[in-house]
Amino acid sequence: PDLGTEFLERPLANPLMNAAGVWCTLAAQLDALADSEAAAIVTKSCTLVRRDGNPEPRYRALPLGSINSMGLPNEGYLYYLDYAAHHDYDHKPLFVSVSGLSLDDNLTIVAALRDVVLPALLEINLSCPNVPGKAQPGYDFEAMDELLAEVATAYRRPFGVKLPPYFDFAHFDTVAQILNRYEHLAFITCINSVGNALIIDTGQESAVIRPKDGFGGLGGDYVLPTALANVNAFHRRCPTKTIIGCGGVRTGEHVFQHLLAGATLVQVGTALYEEGPGIFQRLARELAELMAHKGYRRIDEFRGRLKTL
Numbered sequence: 029p030d031l032g033t034e035f036l037e038r039p040l041a042n043p044l045m046n047a048a049g050v051w052c053t054l055a056a057q058l059d060a061l062a063d064s065e066a067a068a069i070v071t072k073s074c075t076l077v078r079r080d081g082n083p084e085p086r087y088r089a090l091p092l093g094s095i096n097s098m099g100l101p102n103e104g105y106l107y108y109l110d111y112a113a114h115h116d117y118d119h120k121p122l123f124v125s126v127s128g129l130s131l132d133d134n135l136t137i138v139a140a141l142r143d144v145v146l147p148a149l150l151e152i153n154l155s156c157p158n159v160p161g162k163a164q165p166g167y168d169f170e171a172m173d174e175l176l177a178e179v180a181t182a183y184r185r186p187f188g189v190k191l192p193p194y195f196d197f198a199h200f201d202t203v204a205q206i207l208n209r210y211e212h213l214a215f216i217t218c219i220n221s222v223g224n225a226l227i228i229d230t231g232q233e234s235a236v237i238r239p240k241d242g243f244g245g246l247g248g249d250y251v252l253p254t255a256l257a258n259v260n261a262f263h264r265r266c267p268t269k270t271i272i273g274c275g276g277v278r279t280g281e282h283v284f285q286h287l288l289a290g291a292t293l294v295q296v297g298t299a300l301y302e303e304g305p306g307i308f309q310r311l312a313r314e315l316a317e318l319m320a321h322k323g324y325r326r327i328d329e330f331r332g333r334l335k336t337l
């Protein structure tokens with residue numbers, strides 16, 4: 029079978045890439061992804077200035093996934109613009125994820141990315157901090173609309189957003205209605221980690237990560253059904269946008285399910301954190317094996333064709 033696909037009219041060897049935040053904070057990690065079977069790569073969400081992030085332990089692997097409260101540790105946006113300036117775009121696309129600590133920071137970073145005029149793709153992290161005391165822009169629809177209006181005006185080129193998970197049809201409808209109003213908004217990445225879960229170690233009678241009293245974003249097997257629902261919900265509601273699936277991908281079957289639900293590309297987070305960049309070879313092999321078993325030669329024979337009963 030042929031795992032080839034297309035993203036924003038650009039051919040890609042396969043639909044696989046990393047999720048922002050995983051194996052992509054330092055140049056050496058990004059180089060390892062560039063040298064892997066991943067067909068595209070994205071940077072750790074960046075802020076205006078370098079950040080150490082939260083005190084450890086801030087990530088914990090679990091039997092069914094992971095929990096994290098990293099706190100946006102990153103090298104600052106200029107580091108990633110420099111990486112983007114040296115990246116070989118003929119080899120594979122590079123996305124720059126942006127998570128400014130304020131609307132102004134986001135606009136400064138976005139304007140800088142616009143002005144360096146590189147083929148890098150912008151993924152705005154809508155789980156970025158909002159005004160203290162207010163929900164993340166992903167859950168504050170007025171703030172989301174304002175941020176997107178400012179970014180669209182400043183950037184004037186195709187960009188995308190990373191969405192948190194939604195659990196209510198009214199929210200799917202409202203968010204899709206906002207996103208559909210931005211012509212330059214070309215892709216939607218669903219989902220970010222499922223926010224503020226709490227994992228308890230029964231023996232220690234304790235939380236397992238230090239920041240935020242143990243509250244953190246949930247990833248891995250726990251979140252696959254929610255990720256698939258969000259991919260399909262926005263695939264149905266935003267026919268002119270390209271959907272990137274993220275959440276719960278650990279096997280080729282999970283990649284297949286994200287594609288069936290309507291994803292064009294599929295990002296890998298927790299499983300990449302645990303297995304390393306070699307995972308992309310395994311996922312490509314397992315996807316090809318599943319496609320062969322089902323008699324599919326190309327991804328476009330089944331992508332977005334999830335049946336209902």
Ligand SMILES: CC(C)(C)CCc1c(C(=O)O)[nH]c(=O)[nH]c1=O
Nearest residue numbers: 097098099100155156157221245
């Ligand atoms: C949660 C924030 C720190 C505000 C954004 C960065 C981020 C982090 C993080 O850096 O803690 N972890 C995630 O699972 N998703 C994210 O979007």
